[in-house]
Amino acid sequence: xxxxxxxxxxxxxxxxxxxxCVLAVILIPLGILAAPKGGQLTYAEPILPDxxxxxxxxxxxxxxRLSELLFESLVYIDYKGExxxxxxxxxxxxxxxxxxxxxLRKDVKWHDGVPFTANDVKFTYDAIMDPLSDVRxxxxxxxxxxxxxxxxxxxVIRFDFNSSVADPxxxxxxxxxxxxxxxxxxxxxxxxxxxxxxVGTGYYRFDRETKNRDVMLSVSKDHYGGYSNxxxxxxxxxxxxxxxxxxxxxxxxxxxxxxxxxxxAELANTGKFQVIPYNSLAxxxxxxxxxxxxxxxxxxxxxxxLAMDRAKMLDDIxxxxxELVSGPFSPASWGYNPDVAVWPYDVAKAKxxxxxxxxxxxxxxxxxxxGAPVKxxxxxxxxxxxxxxxxxxxxxxxxLKALGIQIDIEHREYEKWKEEVKVKHDFDIVFAEWLFDxxxxxxxxxxxxxxxxxxxxxxxxxxxxxxxxxxxxxxxSINHEVRRRLNYQLHxxxxxxxxxxxxxxxxxxxxxxxxxxxxxxxxYRFFTFVNDWFIPEDERN
Amino acid sequence: xxRNALRSLVFFLGCLLLVSAAxxxxxxxxxxxxxxxxxxxxxxxxxLHLDRSLPVQYLLWLGNCLRLDFGISxxxxxxxFALLRDYAPTTLFLTFGSxxxxxxxxxxxxxxxxxxxxxxxxxxxxxxxYTLSSIPAFVLGYVVLAVAFGVFHSYITTPPEGPFHFWxxxxxxxxxxxxxxLGNGSLGEFVRFISLEAQNVDAAMxxxxxxxxxxxxxxxxxxxxxxxxxxxxxxxxxxLLGGLVVVERxxxxxxxGWLSWEATLKRDFPVIMGITLLMxxxxxxxxLLNELLSTWIDPRLRQ
Numbered sequence: 001x002x003x004x005x006x007x008x009x010x011x012x013x014x015x016x017x018x019x020x021c022v023l024a025v026i027l028i029p030l031g032i033l034a035a036p037k038g039g040q041l042t043y044a045e046p047i048l049p050d051x052x053x054x055x056x057x058x059x060x061x062x063x064x065r066l067s068e069l070l071f072e073s074l075v076y077i078d079y080k081g082e083x084x085x086x087x088x089x090x091x092x093x094x095x096x097x098x099x100x101x102x103x104l105r106k107d108v109k110w111h112d113g114v115p116f117t118a119n120d121v122k123f124t125y126d127a128i129m130d131p132l133s134d135v136r137x138x139x140x141x142x143x144x145x146x147x148x149x150x151x152x153x154x155x156v157i158r159f160d161f162n163s164s165v166a167d168p169x170x171x172x173x174x175x176x177x178x179x180x181x182x183x184x185x186x187x188x189x190x191x192x193x194x195x196x197x198x199v200g201t202g203y204y205r206f207d208r209e210t211k212n213r214d215v216m217l218s219v220s221k222d223h224y225g226g227y228s229n230x231x232x233x234x235x236x237x238x239x240x241x242x243x244x245x246x247x248x249x250x251x252x253x254x255x256x257x258x259x260x261x262x263x264x265a266e267l268a269n270t271g272k273f274q275v276i277p278y279n280s281l282a283x284x285x286x287x288x289x290x291x292x293x294x295x296x297x298x299x300x301x302x303x304x305x306l307a308m309d310r311a312k313m314l315d316d317i318x319x320x321x322x323e324l325v326s327g328p329f330s331p332a333s334w335g336y337n338p339d340v341a342v343w344p345y346d347v348a349k350a351k352x353x354x355x356x357x358x359x360x361x362x363x364x365x366x367x368x369x370x371g372a373p374v375k376x377x378x379x380x381x382x383x384x385x386x387x388x389x390x391x392x393x394x395x396x397x398x399x400l401k402a403l404g405i406q407i408d409i410e411h412r413e414y415e416k417w418k419e420e421v422k423v424k425h426d427f428d429i430v431f432a433e434w435l436f437d438x439x440x441x442x443x444x445x446x447x448x449x450x451x452x453x454x455x456x457x458x459x460x461x462x463x464x465x466x467x468x469x470x471x472x473x474x475x476x477s478i479n480h481e482v483r484r485r486l487n488y489q490l491h492x493x494x495x496x497x498x499x500x501x502x503x504x505x506x507x508x509x510x511x512x513x514x515x516x517x518x519x520x521x522x523x524y525r526f527f528t529f530v531n532d533w534f535i536p537e538d539e540r541n
Numbered sequence: 542x543x544r545n546a547l548r549s550l551v552f553f554l555g556c557l558l559l560v561s562a563a564x565x566x567x568x569x570x571x572x573x574x575x576x577x578x579x580x581x582x583x584x585x586x587x588x589l590h591l592d593r594s595l596p597v598q599y600l601l602w603l604g605n606c607l608r609l610d611f612g613i614s615x616x617x618x619x620x621x622f623a624l625l626r627d628y629a630p631t632t633l634f635l636t637f638g639s640x641x642x643x644x645x646x647x648x649x650x651x652x653x654x655x656x657x658x659x660x661x662x663x664x665x666x667x668x669x670x671y672t673l674s675s676i677p678a679f680v681l682g683y684v685v686l687a688v689a690f691g692v693f694h695s696y697i698t699t700p701p702e703g704p705f706h707f708w709x710x711x712x713x714x715x716x717x718x719x720x721x722x723l724g725n726g727s728l729g730e731f732v733r734f735i736s737l738e739a740q741n742v743d744a745a746m747x748x749x750x751x752x753x754x755x756x757x758x759x760x761x762x763x764x765x766x767x768x769x770x771x772x773x774x775x776x777x778x779x780x781l782l783g784g785l786v787v788v789e790r791x792x793x794x795x796x797x798g799w800l801s802w803e804a805t806l807k808r809d810f811p812v813i814m815g816i817t818l819l820m821x822x823x824x825x826x827x828x829l830l831n832e833l834l835s836t837w838i839d840p841r842l843r844q
Contacts, residue, residue, distance in 0.1 A: 048803065050616050058580045132584040189585050191618025211627055212700050212795045236699075242683070243698055243793060252696040415573030415808070 037219075039535035040232040041516060043255035044247055046239050048213055052198040052206060054175035055127060056134045056190045062235075065257065068527040069217060069233060071175035071200035074102055074121065076528060079520065081334065083169050087116065087176060087201065097164045097478045102172070104155040107224040110178045111205040118157040122149050123179030123186065125159075132187030142171060166478040170439060176201070203228040203531045213237050229534035230516075248273070254513040257526060261321040261388075264509050273511045278521045281330045282435040284389075285500035286378075286396060287460045292428050294369050295376070299357040301498035305343045306350035308399045314504050317391045322506040327491035328434075328442050330505040332523065335440030335487030340495045350403060367404035375406035376428035381417035392503070393431050422459045430459075440487055443471045446494065462499040515539035549832055553825050560821040561606075561814065565599050568810045578808050579615045589615065602814065611818070612811035614804075621815035624800060629819065632796035635718055635789070636781050640774060642722035646670075647731030648770070654732065655739025667732065674729030678784045681724035682791035685716050698793040717792040725784040727777045731770075738769045768838050775831045779824045 045062040054067035074088040085091070088102040108116035127133050128143055145165050150158045161168065181194050189195075198206050203225075204217040215235040221227045236253060238244045241260055247253045249270070259267060259275065268275045286304070288295040295301065314322050326343070329336040351361075359369045367374045380386075380393050390411075397407040407429070412420060420426045434445070444450045448468050450458035467490065474486045495502070510526075512519055515535055522528035576586035586592050589612070590601050602612060611621035650670060654663045673681075689697045689712075697716060701709040722728065742748060742765045751761055785798030793799075797816050804812035 050807075056580070132582050134580050134582045134585050136580050187582070187584060189588075189618070190579065190581065190616075191585070191613060195617060196619075238698075238793065240791070240793070243686070246686070246690045247696055247698075250690060250694060250696040252699055413571070415571070415578060419573060 036534060036537050037227070037229050038231045038537065039540040040234060041230045041255060041533070041535065042234045042236060042253045043257060044236050044238045044244055044253045045257060046237075046241075046244065048237050049215070049235075051190050051195040053177070053188065053190070053192065053195045055124065055139070055177060056188050056192075056195065058136065065526050066215065066217075066235065067175050067200075068202070068522075068525045069204040069530060070198055070202045070206055071177075072202050073175050074104075074172040075169050076173065077522075077525075079529075083167070087121075088172070091169055093168055095164075097161070097166065097168050099158060099160050100168045101152070101156065101158045104157065105224060106155050108201050109222050109224075110180075110201055111199045111220055111222075112178075112181075113222075114178065114180050116176070116178075116201055117154045118151045119154075120176050120179050121157050122151050123182070123184065124174065124177045125149055126186040127177065127182070127188045128174065130186040130188070134188060134190045139174070143174075145171065164476075164478045166483055167439075167480060204233055223531075225531065228531040230530070233530075248511060248513075251513070254516055256511045259509045259511045261319045261506070261509075264319070264321060264511075267511045272514055274514060274516075274519060276510045276512065276519060276521050277507045278510060278523050278526070281333055281505075281524055282433055283325045283328070283330050283505045284392070284431070284433045284503040286503070287430045287432060287500045288498075289425060289428050289430075289460055290463070290499065291425065291461045292376075294359070294374060295428060297357045298497060299353040300359065301501070302343070302496075303350040303353040303357070303403070304400065305498050305501040306346045306353070307403055308396060308501065309345040310342075310501075310503055311345070313392060313395050317388050317395070318504075318506055321509070322504040324504050325502045327495040327502055328445065328500070329440055329487065329491060330436065332505070333436065333440050334484055335442075335491065337488040337491035339488075340491050343495075343498075347402065354403065361404045365404050366406075373406065374404070375408065377410055378407050378429040378431065379410050379412055379417055379421055379427040380431045381414045382411045383414045389431055389433075396431070422456070425459060425461065440483075441474070442487075442490065443475060446490075446499065447471045460499055464493070464497060464499075467493055467497070545836065546833070549829055553829055556825055557818065557821055558603075561603065561818055562599065564814060564817045565595075565602070568808075568813055569595055571808070573808070575615060575808065575810060581615070589613070602811075606818065611815040614809050614812050616804075616807050616809045616812075621811050624812060625797070625815055625819055628795065628797050628800045631794065632782075632785060632789070632798060634714075635721060635785060635794065635796055636778065638714075638718040639721035639725075639727075639781060640778065642718060643727050643731055643777075644770070644774065646722070647728055647735055651732045651735025652739050654736035656743055658736075658740065670732050671729045673723045674726050676724045677787075678720055678724045679787040679791055682717070682720045682788055685720055686791065689716065700793075700795065717788050717794050720792075721781060721784055721788050725781060725788075727780060730777065731773060734773045735766070735770060738766055742766060768835055771834060772831060775827045778827055782820055782824070 045065070047060065047062050049057070049063040049066055050060045051057050051063060052066060052070065054063070054071050057063035057067070072086050074086065075083050075091075076086045078084045087104055087108060089105050091100055091102045093100050102118075102121070104116070104118055104121070110116060125143065125146070126149075128135055128139055145161050145163070147160045147162045150160075152158055159168075159172075165171065177188075177194075178199050181199050182188065182192070196209070200206075201220075201223075203220055203223055205220045207216040207218050209215050214237065217233040217235075219228050219231050236247075238247055238253075241263075244256055245259075245263055245267075248256050248267070249272075264275055267273050288301050288304075290296045310324055314320060314324065323331050324342045325331060325336075326340045327337060331338075354367065359367050359374060362368050378393055378396065380389055382390075393409050397409060400407050421430050444457040446458060446462050446464070446467050448458075448463040450456045451461040451463060470486050470490050470493070474483055474490070477483050477486065494500075510521055517534055517536065518532050520529045520532065575581075576583075576589075576591050581589070581591070583592070590598050593601070605612065609622060611625070613620050614624065647670075650663075650666050653660070654667060657663055686698070689695050695712060697712045699713070701713050739762075742762055745765070748758060748761060751758055782798075785796065786802055787798070788794065789796050789798035790802050797819070801813060801816045803809070804816065
C-alpha cells in the first residue's frame with residue numbers, strides 16, 4: 001500500500017470514527033440506539049372488550065385499555081398528572097375560561113391514511129351528545145358544560161362553555177373518532193361496523209380479532225410521534241386467575257394487567273417479572289342510608305368506623321396491598337387532605353359514642369334503640385372479582401356483633417343490587433367502591449340535590465348544609481388551588497361526619513416479563529406510554 | 542309408522558316451543574332493563590324490539606327463528622347465527638369426542654364386568670371407573686391442568702395457531718375431551734348399564750340356544766347391545782352438554798359452553814336464547830333419531 005493510500009485509508013477511518021461518534025452522541029440520547037424496534041407483546045385481560053369504539057364502550061376496562069393503544073385524545077395526563085397536548089398542539093382559554101380554542105397537529109393521519117382534522121373532533125363531540133348514540137350518560141354529563149362548538153379551520157376548533165369552567169382542557173380527555181368512517185352520522189350504535197374494525201390515530205392499528213377473541217394489533221408506522229418500538233401487541237382473554245398466573249409463569253403471556261393481591265409476592269420472588277404498582281384513584285367504603293333513623297345519627301356512624309380494625313382487614317384480606325383512606329378521595333388524588341387522620345380502631349370509644357346516641361346494650365348483649373334490638377341489612381353486589389368484598393362484609397358483621405348489633409348480609413346480583421340500592425334505596429348499609437378520574441369532583445356523591453335524583457350517586461340520601469355550600473363553591477370555582485383547598489375542607493368535614501366508613505384504596509399491580517424494558521404504566525389508562533417500551537432482539541420469541 | 546313419525550315430530554316441535562318460552566321467561570325475570578344494562582339508546586332498543594311488550598318480543602323472536610335469524614348479540618352486535626356457526630363445531634367435536642372415548646373405555650370394561658361378574662380384575666376396574674366418574678369434571682380439569690403446568694411445564698390452554706402441528710393440537714384438544722369422557726359421571730353410567738345389558742343378553746334364551754349350537758356368539762351379542770348402548774349414549778349427550786360449560790371454561794376452550802358462560806355474565810339474552818335453542822334441537826333430534834332407529838331395529842316397536 002502506498003503512503004498516500006495509507007493516509008487516505010487512515011483518514012477514512014478517522015472520518016468514519018468521528019461520524020460514528022457524532023451519530024452516537026446524537027442518537028443515544030434520543031433513545032434510538034437503545035430501543036430496538038420489533039417483537040411482540042402478549043398481554044392477558046380477565047374480561048373481554050365489549051366494543052372497540054371508545055365512545056360506545058360500557059365502562060369496560062379492557063376496552064378502555066385497548067382504546068389507549070388505538071385512539072388518541074386532544075390532551076392527555078402525563079406522569080406528573082399534568083395535562084399535555086396529544087392531538088392538540090396547543091390551546092388558549094378566553095373570557096375567564098368560558099372559551100377554549102385548540103390548535104391541532106397538522107401531521108396526524110388516521111390508520112387508513114385519511115388526514116385528521118378539526119371536523120373529526122366536532123364529529124366526536126356531536127356523536128357523544130347525540131341522544132341516538134349508545135353512550136354512557138356519564139360521558140354526556142362531562143361535556144354538558146359545552147354550549148357550542150365551532151370549527152375555525154382544518155386544524156383549529158373552538159369550544160364555548162355555559163359558564164366559567166375550571167381546567168377546561170381536562171374535559172377533552174375523550175378519544176377522537178374519524179368522522180369519515182361514519183359518513184358524518186352522529187348517532188353511534190354499539191353495533192356499527194366500526195365497533196368491530198376500528199380506525200384510530202394511536203400508536204397501534206387494529207389488525208383483527210381471532211375466533212378465540214384474541215386481539216391482534218400492529219404498530220402504526222405513520223404515527224406523527226415516530227413509531228412505537230414494539231412491533232405487535234396481542235391481547236388474549238383469560239378469565240381464570242389460576243390460568244392467568246400460569247400463563248405468565250410459563251411465558252405464554254408477557255403481561256398481566258392486574259395481579260391478584262395474593263399472588264404479587266409469589267411473582268416478585270421469581271425474579272422473572274417486574275411487578276409495577278399503579279393506582280386507580282378508587283376507594284372502597286361502607287355507605288350508610290341516612291334515611292334510617294339510627295344511621296342518620298352521626299355518632300352511630302362514627303362508632304361503626306371506630307369499631308372496625310381496618311388495618312387488619314386490609315392486611316388479612318388484601319395482603320396489605322393498599323392504603324387506608326381518611327376521606328372521600330384516593331391518597332393519589334390532588335383532592336386528598338393528608339392532614340386528616342384515619343379513624344383509629346377503638347372499640348371502647350365506639351361503645352361510648354353509641355351510649356351517648358341513646359343506644360344501650362341489654363343484658364342479653366344485644367344493643368337496643370328505644371327498646372328495639374338494633375339490626376341492619378347490609379347489601380353487597382356479587383360479581384366475579386368481588387370475592388374480597390365478601391370477606392370484608394363478614395369482618396364488618398363480626399366487628400359489629402361485638403357491639404351487640406346484628407348485621408344481615410344480603411348478596412345481590414349486580415343489576416339487582418343497583419336497582420335496590422340506587423333506585424329503591426332499599427338498604428341500610430352498602431359495601432361498594434368508587435372509581436374516579438382525576439377531576440376529584442364529589443358533588444354527585446354528597447350534594448343534597450343529588451339525593452333527589454333517581455339512580456343518583458347520592459343514594460345514601462346524605463344532606464349537610466356545609467357540605468352543600470363547599471360543593472357549590474367547588475363547582476363555581478375555576479382556580480385549581482381554590483378547588484384543592486375546598487376539597488381539603490370537604491375531606492375534613494366528611495371524615496368527621498362519616499356518611500361512609502372510608503376504607504382503603506387498593507394497590508393495583510401489573511406484572512410484566514423482564515424481557516420488556518423501559519416500562520412505565522399510566523395510573524389509570526395504563527398504555528399511555530407504551531411507545532417507549534421495547535423488547536431487546538435476543539429476548540424475542 | 543308414518544303416524545308415529547308425525548307424532549314424534551309434533552312432540553319435537555312442542556318441546557322446542559316450551560323450552561324457548563321457558564328460557565325466554567327465565568332470562569327476562571332477571572332484574573334490570575336490557576337497554577340500560579348495555580347502554581343502548583332508545584333508537585337501538587327500538588331496532589332490537591326491546592321497547593315492545595314481552596309476549597310481542599317473544600313472538601317476533603320466534604318468527605325470526607323460523608328464518609334462521611336468531612337476532613344479534615346485545616353486547617357487540619354480532620349475529621347470533623354467526624356465533625353459533627363459529628362456536629358449535631368446537632363443542633360438537635368435544636361432545637362426540639368425549640362420547641367416543643367414554644364408549645371406547647366403557648364397552649370392553651362393561652362387557653367384561655357383565656360376562657364375568659365375579660372376576661377380580663373386573664371389580665378392580667369398576668372401582669377405578671366409579672372413582673373417576675364421581676370426580677366433578679371441573680376438579681378433574683384443574684388436576685389435569687396442575688399436572689400439565691407443574692410437571693410438564695406446558696401451557697396447554699392456548700389454542701394452536703398456524704400450520705397443523707400434531708402435538709400442539711393434541712395437547713390442546715385431548716385433555717378436555719378426556720376430562721369430559723372420564724369425569725362427568727358418564728363413564729360409570731355407561732359401564733354399569735353395559736354390564737347389566739351384557740348380563741341380560743348373556744342370560745337370554747337365544748344366546749343359550751346359539752351357544753348350544755356352537756355358533757359364534759359375538760354377532761348376536763353385539764347386535765343386541767347396539768340399541769341399549771345408543772339409547773344411553775343419546776340420553777347422556779344432554780348430561781355432556783351440561784358439563785361442557787364448566788370444562789370449556791376451565792380449559793379456555795372456545796365452544797358453545799364458553800360462549801353461554803360469557804353471554805350469561807353479560808346478560809346477552811339473544812345469545813343465551815340461541816344457544817339454548819340449538820342445544821334443545823340437538824338433544825331432541827338425537828332422541829328422535831334414537832326412536833326411529835329403535836323402531837327400525839326392533840320390529841316389535843312398530844306395533
